[in-house]
Amino acid sequence: MGSTRQIYSTGSTPEFLQSIIQHDSFSTTLIVCSTRDQFLTRLLATTHPTRGEVAGHHPIYDKTIGLLSRSTRVRVLFCPTLENLRACLSVVGSQRVHPQDKKEIHGQIEARPLLAVLDSLSLHAPTTEFSAQGLSRTFAALAETSFKADMNLVLCECQDSTSPEVSPWNAQVPMLNSTVRVSEETALFRRTVPVKRVAERWFEFIEKDYAAAGIMDDAQEPIHKLPKSRP
Template identity: 45%
Template sequence: MVSIPTIAFCDLVTDLLQRLLKTCKNTRLIVCGTRTEFLVQLSAAIRTQSTDPNAETRHDLLTKTIGLLANSSKIQLAFCSSLESLRAYLAVFTSVHGATKEEESLEKPQVLAILDLVALHATTTEFSAQGLSRTLATAVETASRAGMDLVLCECMNAVDPPSSDWGSRLWDTQVPLLNGSLRIRSEDGGWGGRGLPIKQVAERWFEFDQNNT
């Protein structure tokens, strides 16, 4: 049975990958960016965690165990560097690994995960309740059609951690109701003006899950 669409809270992209690997489910991870950008973020995240003197243990992604390698083969990556390419990809998407309906019914539900969907909107005229609603609804419809669990996650910029345009802080960002509305950046780096918090927009379809285990 497909679960309610979920928004996960993972600080770094390595945390999200670890979460997905632990499910042991076939997963399609859509990265809202280029392959190069993803590898830069992944490298920076691993470097940050491996050199953190306060970390009790090194991240599991830094160890090459047989189980990790086996599970990593269950994750397929796709890269959508623009809002248009993301929506087009979702429009034609089918379930991963080419499983038949009979096979899918016998297996754990597959997972459709989307990384940095909100951040992808941030530099466009569709960074609004209207634009985000359109993309979120499309993602939910796609996952439902494919019979997959849907997970969204906004990870911080591992190269520039203070950046206000990345990470879970985006869910609290106020956006205007309609596309193309004027938005002004405030002194603290956030976006000012009247509008709705993105979290309120997303709650129409998603549950927020701050349990990363």
């Protein structure tokens, strides 16, 4: 069976991270498109901690970050810019896992490695590349990386806790980067397209049912700090 390229179109950051932890691949590379501090701040904000609660002892650290940081098969990389992300992909794409390195469990070969990318759209939003042209460049690089490394690929853009009803995949973007000079009479100058339509050239959209998958069950794990890995 060939590798898959999917986008989880729903879910919060904790839900997505739990699905990564419980994925059956023997090796996972998780790319978080932000700095480590920004990621932890946003992750904690999604839980809406009550007054007087100690942030460092919120259940999210027990159920998600503790498991993630202690996992021997999940590597976490932080990419706060598009340049960081593309440099990271060039490295990941050169690290193909050979079939003989895969392990056999209960008579079955473990699933191929997983490349998971969190919040890639957020890197484009404040740049001139928040367009069909810029997004296509990134999506193509992601698809090429997963192909070269023989990895399954999954993307998730976690929705803002203040407006969970708004999907970032429905945002309208121009066809070309804002740095491209075109005539006002050119149709491409005025035309916009949904981000989802751009992404569908490379990815299959999945409405993941996190509750049915049972990934939000409590986990009694100690608190650990997230690793500081960077590309």
